[in-house]
Amino acid sequence: MSQENNKSPFLDQEDSFSNDASSILPSPTMDRFAFNNPQNNIDGAFTDEEYDSVPPTPRIDNTRFEPINTNSNSRKGSLRFKLDDDNIPSSAHGNQKSGKIQSPFLDVHQVIPEDDIFKQPKSPFATEAFENSFDADEVEEDDDGEDDDAEESPSKTKRLRWGTRRNKHGRPKKEGVGRSLTLRRILDPHNKRKHGSHSLRLNSFRKPNTHSVDFPERHHHEESDDEDSNIDLEAEDPKNKKHQQRTIVFNRPLPADYVDPESGKTIKEYPRNKIRTTKYTPLSFLPKNISHQFFHNVANIYFLFLIILGAFSIFGVPSPVLAAVPLIVIVIITAIKDAIEDSRRTVTDLEVNNQTTHILSQINFDSEYHYDNINCNDSKVSAWRRFKKANTRLMVRIWGASKRNLTKEGRANKLRQKYNEEHNITEEPGRRSFDSDIIEASPRNSVDINPFSDDLRKSFQQQRRQSHKYQRSEKTLKFAKKYWKDVKVGDILRIYNNDEIPADVVILATSDDDNCCYVETKNLDGETNLKVKQAMKYSSIEQKITKADDLINHSFQVDSEGPHANLYTYQGNLKYDNNGAEDAQEAITINNLLLRGCSLRNTKWVIGIVVFTGDDTKIMLNAGITPTKQSRMSRELNYYVILNFIFLFIICFISGLVNGIYYTHHGTSRDYFEFGTIAGTPALNGLVGFFVALILYQSLVPISLYITIEIIKTAQAFFIYSDVGMYYPRLDFPCTPKSWSISDDLGQIEYIFSDKTGTLTQNVMEFKKCTINGVSYGRAYTEALMGLRKRLGVDVDTEAAVERELINKDKLQMIEKLHKISNNTTYDDEITFVSSKILDDMLGSSGDEQKNSVDHFMLCLALCHSVMSEQDPKNPKKLLLKAQSPDEAALVGTARSLGFEFKGNTKKGVLINVHGVTKEYQVLNTLEFNSTRKRMSSIIKIPGSTPNEPAKALLICKGADSIIYSRLSKTENDPELLETTSKHLEEFATEGLRTLCIAVRELSWEQYTEWNRRHQIAASSLEDRDDKMEVVADSIERELTLLGGTAIEDRLQDGVPDAISILAEAGIKLWVLTGDKVETAINIGFSCNLLGNEMELLVIKTGYSAEDTNRLGIRFPSGAGEQQVVDTIITHYLGHYFQMEGSLEEQEAAIGDHTPPDERFGVVVDGDALKMALLNPDTKRKFLLLCKKCRAVLCCRVSPAQKAAVVKLVKDTLDVMTLAIGDGSNDVAMIQAADVGVGIAGEEGRQAVMSSDYAIGQFRFLAKLLLTHGRWSYLRFSEMIPSFFYKNVIFNIALFWYGIYNNFDGTYLFEFTYLMFYNLAFTSLPVIFLGIFDQDVEAKVSLLVPQIYRSGILRTEMTQAKFWWYCIDGIYQSAISFFFPYLLYTIGFAGMNGKPVDHRFWMGVIVTCIACISCNLYILFHQFRWDWLSSLIVAISILIIFIWTGLWTINTYSGEFFKAAPQIFGTPGFWPTVFVGVLCCLIPRFFYDFVQRIFWPRDVDIIRECVQRGDFDAYPFDYDPTDPNRVKISAYTSDMINRMSFSSPRRSHQSKKVDNDSDEARNASDTVYEEEFSFSRRLATPPPTPPPGQSISPSKRRSFLRMFKKGSENSSNTYLPEMDSINPIQTEEIAMEDFSEHRREVSRISEENRGQHMP
Secondary structure, eight states: OOTGGGSOTTSOSSSOGGGOOOSSBOOOOGGGOSOOOTTOOOOSSOOHHHHTTOOSSOOOOGGGSOOOOTTOOOOOOOOOOOOOGGGSOSOOOOOOOOSSOOOTTSOTTOOOOGGGSSOOOOOTTOOSOOOOOOOHHHHHHHTTTHHHHTTTSOOOOEEEOOOOOBOTTSOBOOOOSTTSHHHHHHHOTTOOOOHHHHHHHHTSSOOOOOSOOOOOSSOTTTTSOOGGGGOOTTTTOTTOOTTSOEEEEESSOOOGGGBOTTTOSBOOOOOOSOOOOOSOOTTTHHHHHHHHHHHHOHHHHHHHHHHHHHTSGGGOOSOHHHHHHHHHHHHHHHHHHHHHHHHHHHHHHHHHHTOEEEEEEEOOTTSSOOOOOTTSOTTOOOHHHHHHHHHHHHHHHHHHHHHHHHSHHHHHHHHHHHHHHHTTOOOOOOSOOHHHHHHSOOSSOOOOOOTTOOGGGOOHHHHHHHTSSOOOSSOOEEEEEEEGGGOOTTOEEEEETTOBOOSEEEEEEESSTTSEEEEEOHHHHSOOSEEEEEOOHIIIIITOOOSGGGGGGOOEEEEEOOOOSOTTOOOEEEEEEETTEEEEEEEEOGGGEEOTTOEEESOSEEEEEEEEOGGGSHHHHHHOOOOOOOOHHHHHHHHHHHHHHHHHHHHHHHHHHHHHHHTTOOSSTHHHHOSSOSSSSHHHHHHHHHHHHHHHTGGGSOTHHHHHHHHHHHHHHHHHHHOGGGOBTTTTBOOEESOGGGGGGGGSEEEEEEOSTTTTEEEEEEEEEEEETTEEEOOOOOHHHHHHHHHTTOOHHHHHHHHHHHHHHHHHHHHHHHHHHOOOOTTGGGOOOOOHHHHHHHTTTTOHHHHHHHHHHHHHHHHSSOOEEEEETTEEEEEEEEOSSHHHHHHHHHHHHTTEEEEEEOSSEEEEEETTEEEEEEEEEEEOOOTTTOEEEEEEEEOOSSTTSOOEEEEEEEEOHHHHHTTBOSSSSOHHHHHHHHHHHHHHHHTTOEEEEEEEEEEEHHHHHHHHHHHHHHHTOSSSHHHHHHHHHHHHSOSBEEEEEEEEEEEEOTTHHHHHHHHHHTTOEEEEEOSSOHHHHHHHHHHTTSSOTTOEEEEEOSOOOHHHHHHHTOOOOTTOOHHHHHHHHHHHHHHHHHOOOOOHHHHHHHHTOOOOOEEEEEEEEEHHHHHHHHHSHHHHHHHHHHHHHEEEEEEESOOHHHHHHHHHHHHHHHOOEEEEEESSGGGHHHHHHSSEEEEEOOTTOSHHHHTOSEEESSTTHHHHIIIIIIHHHHHHHHHHHHHHHHHHHHHHHHHHHHHTTTTTOOOOSSOHHHHHHIIIIISHHHHHHHHHHOOSSOHHHHHHSGGGGHHHHHTOSSOHHHHHHHHHHHHHHHHHHHHHHHHHTTSOOBOTTSOBOOOHHHHHHHHHHHHHHHHHHHHHHTOSOOOHHHHHHHHHHHHHHHHHHHHHHTSGGGGGGTTHHHHHHTSTTHHHHHHHHHHHHHHHHHHHHHHHHHHSOOHHHHHHHHHHHTTTTTSOTTOOTTOTTOOOOOHHHHHHHHHHOTTOHHHHHHHTTSOTTSHHHHOSOTTOOOOOOGGGOOTTSOOOOOOTTOOOOOOOOHHHHHHTSTTOSSOOOTTSOOOSOOSOOOGGGSOHHHHHHHHHHHHHHTHHHHGGGOO
């Protein structure tokens, strides 16, 4: 390419920027324009040759490139597109001068009659005919002289804004252009073209394979009339009240059917804007909470029944009131806990409801004009609401009184006030309180009318307003500051910049010249990028509303659909006065609606009318009701309680039966000591005996169990909150449990459903790499690359450290070279794109061609965008970039860092500071990005080099690589350059980067003006405006010349890949449910290692091209609808890859199947396909089975309701524990639907935290929350609950044995205080401390060996068998505890006074001692953690028995038990009986546990042996493998864990490429914490399915018995690599030469990545 033709068209004639001293330079001239093509013209229709350059989806085939002209190296722009004369209207637009206020959406050269500026409404409410008054003659008349004035008259930048168009189901509509059939029909209406030439074009260019998945907006099935395409998927939603249409009026009367004829007030009732996310209110707390406690805990009903029985003296309860105390205490403590949990939500609700906004109010009542919002009836307040308000006021007063009298600050203020009154001291009033601003007038004045208005330019509407009968000299209306809770339907609001939207509001006017506003939806979806909303044309163009009094002359009504949860659709209609004629109408769409929860950004103010409030707003409809969750073990506890009821019924029935039979016998001692019977007959005596036994044995169903559980869960919640390992210092936010009662569920989670934006990612985009003119720039070591290298067996920590050191050095060199070009150092700290090589090329080291290419590329990034800038309040020299997309901000920010600084927008274009010299570039048009187009373009005016030379225009287009490659010119692009760029983009995508392509097209001024004329016609069209605008935009965005591509990293949160990897090893499946687009979700999937490069993605969508169907080998029935397409493809995937049919039998089998999914497959499904999959029960079942078989599931473009539906589908069908995690309001429904909901308290909003069960600061903390605290909690409760039943069985069955000898007459064996203190003092502490402090392994081991978490997924720790064995153990030990003392006292003993000591209470002391000591030691034996505290607690519990017996019996209050202690403890037979009895109780269980752990150990038993041996000593106590700042651990120590886990999935990946014995395979990473020990799994646990590439999963144990013996030198195993020693090697013992050798290995591996960048 010649030197002259390579230069950027944006460069000035002088190479030195310092030659021009002006601060604002003119736009660049054309003498440096590289794409000169004098043959450019616009043809009306494509010829056959030209049509080949308009491909839908090309594929690369170098053999199909046209021969390249070797005589010329230049890449000239080919402008071969021209309109056909038939398609060009005969008129051309002119520049008519008018005093009318022009719409910024209309070109200044075109004027449309006032009555025709509004589009015909498409709303279903528009019942009246709307006549199309568009006059072609007027257009023709107005268009005269456009060509003459187009170049000379400065025009504002015209933004071609249109949002993503969606149908009623929220799906994006078809693109209508480009790669579909639409353009073909327009350009070739007779369909003369054959498929041959088109197929040739398909193979012209090879598009880069960047992991993108094509989800076409329309497809060949869409034209079918299948009935399922018309199914309204929202019809069955009970929240969907779309059919309940409403009319909202302003300055006009309500419709007749809305008015009560008697009162004249409206009959419509709308929800208040006051919201409540709490479970309880002050009124509903007591009845709702108490009913919940009794209905969800069967035991509470049982204890209440016993208390009622005890109130009757016939059953012999000594103190019925005392018997009721335990239940009362339990209910009160539980209620207090629930109140504390719910109080946080109450505080949050108060904060939200008492935020302020500005509501239109009348302040001058002397005016003839009167304003009142008649849409709501304020006078109609129900008695119930008055009662609630009175209670609220009472509660506030009680709360205030409590603060004044019970708090230290309140008492101090009270004393200060009393002192001031006594000494007549008057305090000076301080600053006005917050409340005073609410009552008084707003300090913020309404915005005045434009002071630059000119009477000569006033429109007819403005003149009519001045002549209105309401002449006013002072303000009549104003926007007063009020609370959110005061907002009502029909209120007019003014919302200021950075304010949050209080309700769903239709935009009437904005402060922006374009009548648009920018909103941030971070509270909804966690995204910080700005989104554009449009004001209504009626109130923003011809009758512009700028202040409150402007509304006096407006009269309109809004016909709105009813509330529904769909965030993407809204249909309404605005009717307004039309100069006294019939009302004009304007359609209202979702683009005109501001949703509650959004925040206004970069817009001074917005005025709008409220259409939905409170529970009717879309965000609240998606939120759902806060559920009351109960843990799985609590639900199962009811089952075990019922089993105990059955057991209790049996022994009570036996007691009553025997006692009744006993009363049939005569001649017994009873006849001499009892005068008659209690009930009169033996049968009734037996019945009374039954209830007496029920009261006697009532603790068999322990009431203390529930209070113990509450104590333990409260303590566990405190420990979770106090864990510094889950503290996020950046936000000063610890892990916060909000629901204390479900901590054990954290240890049984099998499925995690995660949002993407703000949950897995930081929503921060960083420009990392780019390719320009075939040269790749940039150095980065991304998370995805790190995961890829880790799977290859590389020590990524060492490699990452080396790479980052080199990157830092390169960055310093880059900044140093950058300062040679520009002295601006303001943005040096924002540099994320590191490449000193690009600075060398900018300085000309690679020649002028590459220098101009780099400058041209960077300038394109600085020009083609919709970014706005504002001054940084912290640094006045710095500008903040505000973008609709974080990608755009990253692109513009990188260009700024390299010296191409975007400084701001002007009326004509943008200001760019190029290396210290500011220039203004005129932006003629901006065709903005949406999800349908997937690209955006800017058209820049390039003046001629001389006054006589005509100007030209340059189209800059950026978009997805698949889109840009399909629009490239076939003749003006170098195939070798395209191939190189494609290869670079594929490499970028492999590293997990998001890729975009940049391309340009040169336009002559005639071509531009002709296109602009058609663009204006489309923009002013009254019918199908969006379709026509897209067609016109598509016609210009073709025949592009490729400049290069960019690669941006969507920064993951710290430790996300490691956390996901560890959770996967623990057996937890992760599904990503996101509202983001498919391509973005897939890129993040690769970045966080959820997707692998070798994984095959099974794509489910509603339409497939012919190419897709051929590749898949599947045919869809002709005329198949979307639902049938989805069902067919899911059935195909199941049968082809997994040999399944999706039957009910397979679903039943899947319920108990917890095997790991297949690592080779992942599912990607979009929102439309998901709707279809969930609609039909058979399809739903197949979809679930398919997803269960795949390792990764990505659901994209899903609504909040769909997220919740997916969670419920998995939870209810598979009977598994689920967890949902998110950070935005769109995640609330999913969080509430899951068993456990986790909210991330990110910087993008706290909406999810409000409704969550646990709140964390970062996603990586989830690993520790589940694998450490969750598993501990599950293990503790799994041991505590059966132990509690066991200890109660011992004591109560001992009473049963005693009943044999007294005919079950209800006589107590124990002194009454023993019955009280058995569960309260004798045995309570060990089991409580077991549930609070027990740990099988340390926290670091739980994270290093995550496979031991699978016991919770399989639920092997808490089973029915375990429960019954503990009960049998208790029965056995109760027999020992009773019969040993019984046999001892068969022959009575005499005391020192000669009296016998065989009293039943005396015997009961020995029974109590044996039972309690055995019970406490039994619990200690089953406790994993033996330390001084656990031993002390057991010792104290045992001593309490003797201490209480001694203290109580020395007091005469003990009655017949007086002096019992010295008599019993002084008896020689007491101590041997207790000792032998305890031994006999514990020996069987001790022997069983010993044999089981030696010959049939569990996984955790093996790990505990490894811990005892010291294998984990090298790791610090607080080691967290997900912490990016963790200490470096020796690879030798990590290898020790590798050897323990021979069946790791990570090692199985390596086994395909390297030998298991090689050092490269063993030294994979210092964070390799490997697979579970399947060789030690019990017979009841099925062995895990071996990963692909591994034929068997070893299950034998014999060799390991020798291996794990200390000092063993001959340990070996068939499946383990041989090792000379198993002693742990500490970090300090590693030889330095080994590190040097490993470092050299890393250097060799990454040589190709950094070879060309080495300094």
